[in-house]
Amino acid sequence: MAKATKKQALGRGLSALLKETSSDITSANDKNADKVVGNIIEIELDTIEVNPYQPRSYFNEEALRELASSIKELGVIQPITVRKLDGNKFQLVSGERRFRASKLIGNKTIPAYIRIANDQEMLEMALVENIQRKDLDPIEVALSYQRLIDEIDLTQEEMSQRVGKKRSTITNYLRLLKLDPIIQTGMRDGFLSMGHGRALINIEDTEDQLSIYEKIIQQKLSVRQTEQLVKALKEGGSTKPKANSKDVEVPKYVSKGIKTFSEYFGHKIDVKISGNDKGKIIIPFHSEEDFNRLKKLLQ
Structure with missing residues (x-):
């Protein structure tokens, strides 16, 4: 005690x-600064x-x-x-x-x-501290790395030492910034993972990127299925992903109608198909205010 x-x-x-002494302390050498x-x-x-x-x-x-x-x-x-x-x-x-x-x-x-x-030290400390956090989305991390390069003038090798990450990891994050802004937003909103993003980077044409992005959202494609889709596109073959035994194809009436739901609720609405014209409509929310807004729309 x-x-x-x-x-x-x-x-x-x-x-x-x-x-x-606050106004007198402006550097580490000033009187009482050590205290x-x-x-x-x-x-x-x-x-x-x-x-x-x-x-x-x-x-x-x-x-x-x-x-x-x-x-x-x-x-x-x-x-x-x-x-x-x-x-x-x-x-x-x-x-x-x-x-x-x-x-x-x-x-x-x-x-x-x-x-x-x-x-400059302030910016570097803030960026490095935030990169270490586990709750940042991949785009936030990528933007932090890019700012360290642009504003602190760090090379990827120097940055690797500062943040304790492999240079290849930093490179993979930075490549995400080459994706279409719509896809970057989808990653920030949690609609697709960094794995999905890394697969889409291999597609140069923006329209093709967005086309596969829509398929990922509508059909809830895994990273593996996305990679197969990208590979098929680059080889000039079919862009239809290989279905797993548990996967059920989304009916056309659902894939068309879900856009109306998304526009009404102001969110990308997910659907889970269980077969025989049965399924679930999943409405995401991002805060209490957002939840209450959706509740009013349903009343």
């Missing part, structure tokens, strides 16, 4: 020191601005509320990382979900690891 009290007192002392930079300090949320270099463009609202509930019960277990700006201002390097969730429940402060970094 004594240790916990001491830790809290230390935190208050550092926070007070930060307020007193602030590199330490975890409780800072006010209102003094933090979001990271303009954040590669993520979408934050799942339901997951954010779940995190907020956890923070309300247990507090912020892992501090965010910020860089110090002029005066008593800071900018997020990593931890935007924790930052947003803390604001969501009305918290005034958050534990933060203080760093000093220039814009």
Whole structure:
């Protein structure tokens, strides 16, 4: 218990020191910088601005509320990382979900690891940190790699060392950016996997890419079936995928009619055919708000 009290007192002392000397600390060589930079300090949320270099463009609202509930019960277990700006201002390097969730429940402060970094270092830290995340979609990862190349001027070999990934892995991600934007959007929305995307890259003609993309969505093709379709197209043969014993061909009336469903609900609607004119219509949703919107359409 004594240790916990001491830790809290230390935190208050550092926070007070930060307020007193904030405008004077602009580099790691400044007076008292060693007591602030590199330490975890409780800072006010209102003094933090979001990271303009954040590669993520979408934050799942339901997951954010779940995190907020956890923070309300247990507090912020892992501090965010910020860089110090002029005066008593800071900018997020990593931890935007924790930052947003803390604001969501009305918290005034958050534990933060203080760093000093220039814009280039800031961008590199943010991109590398985000690439390590497991919940990024393949296109977000690819865009992060591309920004490291364009804005930090890293070669693929240098990037491989920085992010701890094989160069071939980085190359495979970057190739996804050559796909038609519609297909890239489909990957971001989870309608097809990176494996599907890698198969489609081998098709140069955009119309052929989109044609097979539609087949993947409508017929729920596996990566293996997609590869077979691409191979058949390149060899000038049939573009009809080989069906597995469990696969059932989608009737024409369904493949035509499903477009009407998709337009009505504002989503790509999936169908699962079980045979004998039987099947299921699957309506996806991406947040609580989206679910409520779909519910109103059905009422």
